[in-house]
Amino acid sequence: MSSRPVKVGLLGLGVVGGGTWKVLTRNAEEIARRAGRSIEVAAVAVRDVEKARRLVGGDVFVTRDGLEVVRRPDIDIVVELIGGDTLARELVMEALNQGKHVVTANKALLAKHGNEIFAAAHAKGLMVLFEAAVAGGIPIIKAMREGLTANRIQWLAGIINGTTNFILSEMRLRGLSFAEALADAQRLGYAEADPTFDVEGVDAAHKLTLLASLAFGIPVQFDKAYIEGISHLAGEDMGHAKRLGYRIKLLGITRRREDGIELRVHPTLVPVERVLASVEGAMNAVQVYGDAVGGTLYYGQGAGELPTASAVVADLVDVARLQAADPEHQVPYLAFQPDAMVDTPILPMSEVVSSYYLRLRVEDRPGVLADLAHILADCSISIGSMFQEPHGADDADIIFLSHQAREGDVDQAIQKIQTLPFVKSEVTRLRVESLL
Amino acid sequence: MSSRPVKVGLLGLGVVGGGTWKVLTRNAEEIARRAGRSIEVAAVAVRDVEKARRLVGGDVFVTRDGLEVVRRPDIDIVVELIGGDTLARELVMEALNQGKHVVTANKALLAKHGNEIFAAAHAKGLMVLFEAAVAGGIPIIKAMREGLTANRIQWLAGIINGTTNFILSEMRLRGLSFAEALADAQRLGYAEADPTFDVEGVDAAHKLTLLASLAFGIPVQFDKAYIEGISHLAGEDMGHAKRLGYRIKLLGITRRREDGIELRVHPTLVPVERVLASVEGAMNAVQVYGDAVGGTLYYGQGAGELPTASAVVADLVDVARLQAADPEHQVPYLAFQPDAMVDTPILPMSEVVSSYYLRLRVEDRPGVLADLAHILADCSISIGSMFQEPHGADDADIIFLSHQAREGDVDQAIQKIQTLPFVKSEVTRLRVESLL
Numbered sequence: 001m002s003s004r005p006v007k008v009g010l011l012g013l014g015v016v017g018g019g020t021w022k023v024l025t026r027n028a029e030e031i032a033r034r035a036g037r038s039i040e041v042a043a044v045a046v047r048d049v050e051k052a053r054r055l056v057g058g059d060v061f062v063t064r065d066g067l068e069v070v071r072r073p074d075i076d077i078v079v080e081l082i083g084g085d086t087l088a089r090e091l092v093m094e095a096l097n098q099g100k101h102v103v104t105a106n107k108a109l110l111a112k113h114g115n116e117i118f119a120a121a122h123a124k125g126l127m128v129l130f131e132a133a134v135a136g137g138i139p140i141i142k143a144m145r146e147g148l149t150a151n152r153i154q155w156l157a158g159i160i161n162g163t164t165n166f167i168l169s170e171m172r173l174r175g176l177s178f179a180e181a182l183a184d185a186q187r188l189g190y191a192e193a194d195p196t197f198d199v200e201g202v203d204a205a206h207k208l209t210l211l212a213s214l215a216f217g218i219p220v221q222f223d224k225a226y227i228e229g230i231s232h233l234a235g236e237d238m239g240h241a242k243r244l245g246y247r248i249k250l251l252g253i254t255r256r257r258e259d260g261i262e263l264r265v266h267p268t269l270v271p272v273e274r275v276l277a278s279v280e281g282a283m284n285a286v287q288v289y290g291d292a293v294g295g296t297l298y299y300g301q302g303a304g305e306l307p308t309a310s311a312v313v314a315d316l317v318d319v320a321r322l323q324a325a326d327p328e329h330q331v332p333y334l335a336f337q338p339d340a341m342v343d344t345p346i347l348p349m350s351e352v353v354s355s356y357y358l359r360l361r362v363e364d365r366p367g368v369l370a371d372l373a374h375i376l377a378d379c380s381i382s383i384g385s386m387f388q389e390p391h392g393a394d395d396a397d398i399i400f401l402s403h404q405a406r407e408g409d410v411d412q413a414i415q416k417i418q419t420l421p422f423v424k425s426e427v428t429r430l431r432v433e434s435l436l
Numbered sequence: 437m438s439s440r441p442v443k444v445g446l447l448g449l450g451v452v453g454g455g456t457w458k459v460l461t462r463n464a465e466e467i468a469r470r471a472g473r474s475i476e477v478a479a480v481a482v483r484d485v486e487k488a489r490r491l492v493g494g495d496v497f498v499t500r501d502g503l504e505v506v507r508r509p510d511i512d513i514v515v516e517l518i519g520g521d522t523l524a525r526e527l528v529m530e531a532l533n534q535g536k537h538v539v540t541a542n543k544a545l546l547a548k549h550g551n552e553i554f555a556a557a558h559a560k561g562l563m564v565l566f567e568a569a570v571a572g573g574i575p576i577i578k579a580m581r582e583g584l585t586a587n588r589i590q591w592l593a594g595i596i597n598g599t600t601n602f603i604l605s606e607m608r609l610r611g612l613s614f615a616e617a618l619a620d621a622q623r624l625g626y627a628e629a630d631p632t633f634d635v636e637g638v639d640a641a642h643k644l645t646l647l648a649s650l651a652f653g654i655p656v657q658f659d660k661a662y663i664e665g666i667s668h669l670a671g672e673d674m675g676h677a678k679r680l681g682y683r684i685k686l687l688g689i690t691r692r693r694e695d696g697i698e699l700r701v702h703p704t705l706v707p708v709e710r711v712l713a714s715v716e717g718a719m720n721a722v723q724v725y726g727d728a729v730g731g732t733l734y735y736g737q738g739a740g741e742l743p744t745a746s747a748v749v750a751d752l753v754d755v756a757r758l759q760a761a762d763p764e765h766q767v768p769y770l771a772f773q774p775d776a777m778v779d780t781p782i783l784p785m786s787e788v789v790s791s792y793y794l795r796l797r798v799e800d801r802p803g804v805l806a807d808l809a810h811i812l813a814d815c816s817i818s819i820g821s822m823f824q825e826p827h828g829a830d831d832a833d834i835i836f837l838s839h840q841a842r843e844g845d846v847d848q849a850i851q852k853i854q855t856l857p858f859v860k861s862e863v864t865r866l867r868v869e870s871l872l
Contacts, residue, residue, distance in 0.1 A: 030653075147567070148746065293747075297736065300730065
């Protein structure tokens, strides 16, 4: 415990940055007992210098210029918490160039530019840790990178966006529409003023991209992810799903098959008795299935000031413990050694195999069901269950639950159904996963 | 990936040893891609040399004598999977003496002799890893030691013995008595012929002892743990618990208080809506509450050939990745640096504060309830709910659920109640925890 302190440069002092300061300060003694040395914030880059100074006091260097922090010789680790992928990218690359280890919570940055960043870090023998980028304080990155290394990972599925999970819980429990539930989430601070990244599944896809790389030893390939959000869900889908024994969750799913890897984010019907089905509100949970360990599950708060700071500080302790290690023997960025990544292809969405929930409105007249059944059969889609509900005097809603089918076949069936004269709505298509 | 292979000496080739061989063999390529080098079993010590040779082939050194394996110069890591704490202790100490890193699944050994073993390892700069000792393949040790290092851990509670959890599930779901459910468990291989260690809570206490050290930075102190098993539970307790909105689980609980640390294993009433309440059969789950991260939960198979091997092999990968690190910068054995352990006392059970379930049989006559209530009030125990059920013509069963009370006060109340002339049974006392 006599080693010199580890000096941290903090880029950003917002929610997560402030939380990181708070945790490092209030748990300083316990953290030092674990890390073997103390961890001190020596420099901070922020927009509001005066406000920052009131928080961190006079001993910390405070500046508006991130590059000033990144280039300070006394800094061992740069913590990037400003978000986005332009300035953040520049600062992270310069930090590596300056020989600093990097800790970041920035999933967008890594999902898009991770390959470049990890290559630059590897060339310099530096660590880049990002536990806070996925599922807040739940140590899921560590589980994937270090805890499950014995396994051939088969698949993982997770609720990895708290905003959408909160909205879906509100829709289900309080019978709200998507718009009403979103407004609630915004009022309570669970959704941003521009909620697009969350509700359209982009944030979850950033995180899933990282998890897939950790699971399968493939480069990050955000551009190949299939992404579908929850804004098109109708309140009635909740009720129909319940009647069928399911709940609707926005899942990130990645699965290894012989011919490639599925990588997809979409609202998903989950059997009500599964653990993931009962993860409510802003909580996160990830299921990982390995060939040796079987199914495992990790659950906790997926966001927020202190939970996310918990992950940032855990990464700082990792660096403090391991920075003296020969770089060849540090834990690899994406679980697999940089020279041992594989190029298993990400499958196009049309190749995904799943069960499907289909809902459409039709004129309620003879022959309708026969025509629909005919199209589905023609497209090799077999129906597991089906029910029909009257809508007004002349119409009906029909809900199908299919057995396993190829997404491409379902696309084709939907296209054909959409041309039928008695079909009065777009076909709503949701995927179904049985999970653990 | 050009480094030389890591050579492993395996002590024991039973269920977990065989699983370790299997996982290392079938996932060899993927493990090497993660570890940066291949991991090879070079020597095995077993009772049945012929049988072992059939499994591992001719290239592996096979012997009956563990010391021969431990002393081989080509071995980097000794994996101890023979169990028990006499021969295992001797072999582990000699392995450290010979400068070998150690991986073990042996909770009994570490719970009783961990302090000595870790001190010997520390003196030599060696790693001792034991992920497989608690909760099978769930990476809970790694979460505690590395994932949650930012936190002041407040408490943890876990279902960490699959045998007892299976028996309790059978008692509840199928209405069996303890003896019937135990017989089932034995028939299905979930319980050993002599089930004492499992059903009396000793195995869970071994594991809890390790988790408490990891959580709070205290030496292992198995002898201070309070241990109560499930063999005294009556089938009717399941029904009463259900009526009150609870399920009965054997929990290991450790909690930090200002005056010390609670360390206890006992059957516990858990509110039915909690995640831990729905962990059934041979599954394990651990909840950890940290001041920054809040509540987190880890769930999976707690035992078995491959899940346990998953943990053993993950430890081997950790050693392969980190063995070149300066010992001062390896991850500490018990989460906290060896020179930073504290001597916070383990509290005696009488100081534990909990809610209580009390069940007793009485003669059904006037004044009984008044006398009981009087004693409870005298001992500062306040009742939350209570019900009475007739038993035969003349007797009744009374069930109390108390508010928070000191265990010592409850002891005193039970002692007094036991002397009342109308009380016809021992008082069954179970503890209640609200958890997350």
